[in-house]
Amino acid sequence: MTSTDSAQQPAKDTAKAPAKDPWDLPDVSGLVVGVLGGTGPQGKGLAHRLAKAGQKVIIGSRAAERARAAVDELGYGVEGADNAETARRSDIVIVAVPWDGHGETLESLRGELAGKLVVDCVNPLGFDKQGAYALKPEEGSAAQQAAALLPDSRVTAAFHHLSAVLLQDPEIDEIDTDVMVLGEVRADVEIVQALAGRIPGMRGIFAGRLRNAHQVESLVANLISVNRRYKAHAGLRVTDV
Numbered sequence: 001m002t003s004t005d006s007a008q009q010p011a012k013d014t015a016k017a018p019a020k021d022p023w024d025l026p027d028v029s030g031l032v033v034g035v036l037g038g039t040g041p042q043g044k045g046l047a048h049r050l051a052k053a054g055q056k057v058i059i060g061s062r063a064a065e066r067a068r069a070a071v072d073e074l075g076y077g078v079e080g081a082d083n084a085e086t087a088r089r090s091d092i093v094i095v096a097v098p099w100d101g102h103g104e105t106l107e108s109l110r111g112e113l114a115g116k117l118v119v120d121c122v123n124p125l126g127f128d129k130q131g132a133y134a135l136k137p138e139e140g141s142a143a144q145q146a147a148a149l150l151p152d153s154r155v156t157a158a159f160h161h162l163s164a165v166l167l168q169d170p171e172i173d174e175i176d177t178d179v180m181v182l183g184e185v186r187a188d189v190e191i192v193q194a195l196a197g198r199i200p201g202m203r204g205i206f207a208g209r210l211r212n213a214h215q216v217e218s219l220v221a222n223l224i225s226v227n228r229r230y231k232a233h234a235g236l237r238v239t240d241v
């Protein structure tokens, strides 16, 4: 490049771009949400809230007829299908199966989940006479197990601390809680934050990368202790954000 050429180059913009507003989240209203294990209380509760907020929702089951039977009580245009069809037809796929079936379910759906935004809400917990306690998955957490099993998916984690009882209660209009959202890619995390924010009363808050999912999943053991002592359906609020 000659000195004349360089003189013709536009001056380099050295000014820093203004920091992005962390509450400037994308519009997710047109995305289809699938829920694997959507016939259980957590999956049905999330499906109910998201569909009521206007989201297109499909609940999945290992047996399509169980999912179709469950949608009758949900309304709001929720559809039912088997887990594979649910994954195929959805943009965002929430994993709401028990920890026992987590690895096997995801492994069997690797193809259908390729390219999808996966949201893991699974809490690996054990229960004994002393109450609930956190298990220690080999991969670090359920979310990290999902990421390891689904290399072609965009894995995030969220919705761990919600009470399925509150989610399903038709008398309750607002769920007073924050949702911690974890993930590796900011754009994906923001989609999940925006999705949580569609439910009245909820905010989705970035809470770190997947290597920190274990604490978030484990905290549910503490919330269960709170619920038992105070006969409550405790949620979480993150202050000063």
Ligand SMILES: NC(=O)c1ccc[n+]([C@@H]2O[C@H](COP(=O)([O-])OP(=O)(O)OC[C@H]3O[C@@H](n4cnc5c(N)ncnc54)[C@H](OP(=O)(O)O)[C@@H]3O)[C@@H](O)[C@H]2O)c1
Pocket: 036, 037, 038, 039, 040, 041, 042, 043, 060, 061, 062, 063, 066, 067, 095, 096, 097, 098, 099, 100, 101, 102, 105, 121, 122, 123, 124, 159, 160, 161, 162, 163, 164, 165
């Ligand atoms: N309940 C809550 O308040 C809550 C809150 C936050 C997070 N979570 C998490 O959300 C997940 C679902 O909770 P849940 O209480 O709804 O659980 P659940 O009722 O025990 O299971 C949900 C659904 O998963 C399917 N399923 C059962 N065993 C399975 C297996 N071995 N493999 C694949 N699918 C299986 C069943 O649907 P089909 O038989 O129709 O396939 C079942 O209806 C759990 O991992 C939990 O940690 C729960």
